[in-house]
Amino acid sequence: MHLAIAGSVATDHLQVFTGRFSDSLVPDQLDKLSVSFLVEDLDIRRGGCAANISFALAALGHRPTLVASVGTDFVEQGYRTWLEDAGVDCSLVHVSPTAHTALCTITTDDAHAQIVTFYPGAMAEARRIDVGEIHRERPIDLLLIGPDDPAGMQRHTETARSLGIPFAADPSQQLAWAGGDLIRDLVDGAAYLFSNDYEDALIQSKTGWSADDVQARVGTRVVTRGKDGVTVYPSEGPAVEVAAIPGVTSVDPTGVGDSFRAGFLAGVAAGLTLERCAQIGCTIAASVVETTGTQEYRLTREAFLGRLEGAYGEAARVEVDAALSLV
Template sequence: MGIAVTGSIATDHLMTFPGRFTDQLLADRLDRVSLSFLVDQLEIRRGGVAANISFGLGLLGLRPVLIGAVGSDFEPYRVWLKQHGVDTDSVRVSTELHTARFLCTKDRAQNQIATFYAGAMAEAREIDLGSVIRRTGRLSLVMISPDDPEAMTRHTRACRKLGIPFAADPSQQLARLDGPEALELISGARWLFTNEYEAALLQERTGLTQQQILNKVGCWVTTHGAQGVRLERTGHDPLAVPAVEVPGAVDPTGVGDGFRAGFLAGLAWGVPEQHAAQLGCAVAATVLDYVGTQEYRLYRDSLVSRLRMSYGPECVAHLTAHLRELT
């Protein structure tokens, strides 16, 4: 099953200020703020939703096709992704703009001041899905994740025109979309991914009820954090999959992307969707053990142990054969 993942590719620049932002703000001068914070820690992490999902798929032994736009500074990141099984040859490289960046400074009270620079991501709208297919061959699924809104619309239309099944994951971009735009992105999707808040926002944006949205997609997958995942489709009882318990979680960033990677891998292997969701939850739990979205590793024994303890031998029986390539 050939899987392409479209969406954001970015780097995160995370800084720590040892004081409190509020101590530097003057109540009678808030109309003219000019401040500089001397930070004592900087972490640069690889990120972007499409890159994170592709990384997870690569770890699981698939070779996903990553589709997005970056700057000329992308080369070290490209090497990293290729080393972890990702096909990056369809990534567009801008000649003028830098790769998207998320810059965030937090203080000791966990307050944050953040800026997101879209940069080259704006050029994703120039990518032609047809040319990707001519290079890679027929795709079995295209995962359309948060990206330049025009790019998301173009890829969705291309999937419909070419008859390629697609998964819709508008998530962070829902805040920018109006009702008709959101509706176009999800209508006809084989899979729709949201978290609990985004599910409510999608209904508000489109003016549709939950059932009306369900009627427009194949299966709606809603993540509920520590409460697990819920899969719904018209004419079937909802399927609830509990999360894998993670005592002392380290960092929640990228957990949803890890779930999507595991779930899509399970679908690619042809296992029942319940077990695909269970694998997604186990990968998400592994992401929680690490700081950063692409710092985790998947080891066969620990992953199988998590699956067995959380979901029992039936789940393991369906998945073990597909995990043999893991170390």
């Protein structure tokens, strides 16, 4: 199954604040907000939603096509080689001759709340990418459209609809600023809609749609809930509840949602049930949250399957073992 992953590629600057952001916020003074947080650590890592999802898919045995816009530093600093060595197809990545690859600064506090600032840089040129050309060269079975240049996200969505390419909508970080019209356009007709529980509420609030309205416009709605697991709402039938992996030592939550999406899509590509798809997603997400950085974990077949079996049972292991080709 040819999976194409459209979205951001970025360099992540990860910082840790000892304390809680909320302790420095005065609720009735937020319109005058002026705060400064002294951080103790700085870790520079490879990141970006599309790159993270592609890396995780490769770790699970796929060769996804990365659809993204980057700067020349993507090559110069070895990021392209890193992804290609992992098994990601970067042959169709757009390289801007003038702009720097996007930069994301993420500060995490003791409660795992995060403050994120994002410089788009070369990502703004994603609107120049024609998914139709990629599809004509090698037919796309499922296109994930993740957070990216807004005009690029719209173009990819419109192209997918016009060409009949099944797509997964994953607007996530772009929901905070996007208006209802844009969100409705990005979501409508998606085969899959990914969000966390906060983003799910934001989609409903900004579009004016109820949960049932959203469900009527997509195929399968997938809502992650952190340590409380995930709820999958199929187009027909009851919701599927999957618990998170127990006993996880959380180190860094950055990129956990991206890895879940990759695991879920790997299950979809293998023709597994929605329950198994979510279980694969939760299992790989546990590996990511236990490491600093979004692409620093390593999966081995036995360890991965053993962890999945410990949480979800022997039947889950047998089915996933037969379906995935991770080493």
